[in-house]
Amino acid sequence: VSMFLSLAHRPWHVFFRVSLNHRVSLSQWTPRFNHSSHETKLFVLFFGCFFIVRAVLKKRDYGAKYTKNNFITAVRAMNEFCLKPSDLEQLRKIRRRSPHDDTEAFTVFLRSDVEAKALDVWGSPEALARERKLRKEVEREYQESTFFLNQPLVFTTRNPRSGQRASFMQGPGKVVMVAICINGLNFVFKLLAWVYTGSASMFSEAIHSLADTCNQALLAIGISQSIRNPDAVHPYGFSNMRYIASLISGVGIFMMGAGLSWYHGIMGLLHPEPIQSLLWAYCILAGSLVSEGATLLVAINEIRRSANQQGCTFVDYVLESRDPSTNVVLLEDAAAVLGVIFAAGCMGLTSLTGNPTYDSLGSLGVGTLLGAVSAFLIYTNTEALLGRSIKADRVQKLTEFLESDPAVRGIHDVKATDIGLSKVRFKAEVDFDGRVVTRSYLEKQDIDQLLNDIQQVKTTEELENFMLKHGENIIDTLGVEVDRLEKELKQRNPEVRHVDLEIL
Numbered sequence: 001v002s003m004f005l006s007l008a009h010r011p012w013h014v015f016f017r018v019s020l021n022h023r024v025s026l027s028q029w030t031p032r033f034n035h036s037s038h039e040t041k042l043f044v045l046f047f048g049c050f051f052i053v054r055a056v057l058k059k060r061d062y063g064a065k066y067t068k069n070n071f072i073t074a075v076r077a078m079n080e081f082c083l084k085p086s087d088l089e090q091l092r093k094i095r096r097r098s099p100h101d102d103t104e105a106f107t108v109f110l111r112s113d114v115e116a117k118a119l120d121v122w123g124s125p126e127a128l129a130r131e132r133k134l135r136k137e138v139e140r141e142y143q144e145s146t147f148f149l150n151q152p153l154v155f156t157t158r159n160p161r162s163g164q165r166a167s168f169m170q171g172p173g174k175v176v177m178v179a180i181c182i183n184g185l186n187f188v189f190k191l192l193a194w195v196y197t198g199s200a201s202m203f204s205e206a207i208h209s210l211a212d213t214c215n216q217a218l219l220a221i222g223i224s225q226s227i228r229n230p231d232a233v234h235p236y237g238f239s240n241m242r243y244i245a246s247l248i249s250g251v252g253i254f255m256m257g258a259g260l261s262w263y264h265g266i267m268g269l270l271h272p273e274p275i276q277s278l279l280w281a282y283c284i285l286a287g288s289l290v291s292e293g294a295t296l297l298v299a300i301n302e303i304r305r306s307a308n309q310q311g312c313t314f315v316d317y318v319l320e321s322r323d324p325s326t327n328v329v330l331l332e333d334a335a336a337v338l339g340v341i342f343a344a345g346c347m348g349l350t351s352l353t354g355n356p357t358y359d360s361l362g363s364l365g366v367g368t369l370l371g372a373v374s375a376f377l378i379y380t381n382t383e384a385l386l387g388r389s390i391k392a393d394r395v396q397k398l399t400e401f402l403e404s405d406p407a408v409r410g411i412h413d414v415k416a417t418d419i420g421l422s423k424v425r426f427k428a429e430v431d432f433d434g435r436v437v438t439r440s441y442l443e444k445q446d447i448d449q450l451l452n453d454i455q456q457v458k459t460t461e462e463l464e465n466f467m468l469k470h471g472e473n474i475i476d477t478l479g480v481e482v483d484r485l486e487k488e489l490k491q492r493n494p495e496v497r498h499v500d501l502e503i504l
Contacts, residue, residue: 071108081118082131091117172325175302176219179329182291183212193284202281204261204363205343211257212332215249219325239420243381246324250377253370261367268360281347289340296333302326310422321380322422328377335373339366387417390424398426407481409433427500441477
């Protein structure tokens, strides 16, 4: 009650100035009328309650007075209000900060100014509506007429990108191309050996090489697609294409390699046939062992180099499928080397004993080996495509960086997802310290001028305009803080490509 009694005899702007300049407490103010008057107390209480209710209701009364200050870009102004660039030249221009790191500040217009200009150009809202409708119809007809004409251009005018060619000259692309050439030659020689000898193990090895060649061709397609730039339909890029190609490759190994090997081995057990001379088969298997071993060494060296760059072990790199293309080549060639050794052993037993059963068992063994490789590839690539989280220590490192910033009061709902090829998408809800953000804004202001502006406030409308102006600037400062944190997080952690910080 004493507070309202004191306020009743002093204008509110006087209280505002005194509280800022002299920080005089309410208890030091001396009222100028009798506190014992019950009528006065009731009046002040009623007036205070009415003022509070009116203030609460006023906060929800947003009309054209507020929405007229909404911003609109030049592109939207021309598209939505059918204006020309020359129509916008005389309008008020406002520079706004860009939410993107690589984009400078851009120019916007007040929506109220654009609406007024549109009415001035077209004469009436009805004429503007007719023009919008007419332009939509013209655009629809244009799209329909050019749709079929543009379709062949997708195939006839598209040239390989220089980036795609360069990707096959180093790293995983080089490993895949070497594997395609070697496995293709191995398939031809093994197929000729099978035709000459009729060995079931040699047939399995030929199918194995064919499956490897086809699967690595799929990997090459995945690599070429994964380096495409993000677009409006795929804003996070195409890096997962390598995992998709590796997944299809794993399914292909299982169906084509393991399936046919099992089939041929079972048929050899059910209907055994005499084996011809295996001399040429041994020679081809020896050459295949050398070539497959060379490809395997290339894949091992590439994975070891990449693992050292990312600070992890060789085994972790393979198990986490950080580079699915090289992983497929590694596992396929490892299976090929083991398969050649196993097939040669079974063929040797057949030569010594004259029993073709050992050769059929070799085919079944090679099929089982391919089945195990395909199961591992399917599992690891499926896990990657589902969007698995990065390791807890890496998440802790990112979280600690944000929590150590003075503007951050707390971090909640942290999600750090591997989106492919060791690229990380980081999302967190951030509770900012409003005092630090406000102080950051005040440090850029002239405090004396700001105090003078406060002292000039006399009416509620002036107070409202003052608060709206600085409130919007403080919100912009908060946006600048968010941009700063996102930029610093990416600079300190190059693997983080996308950062989404939500303000609590």
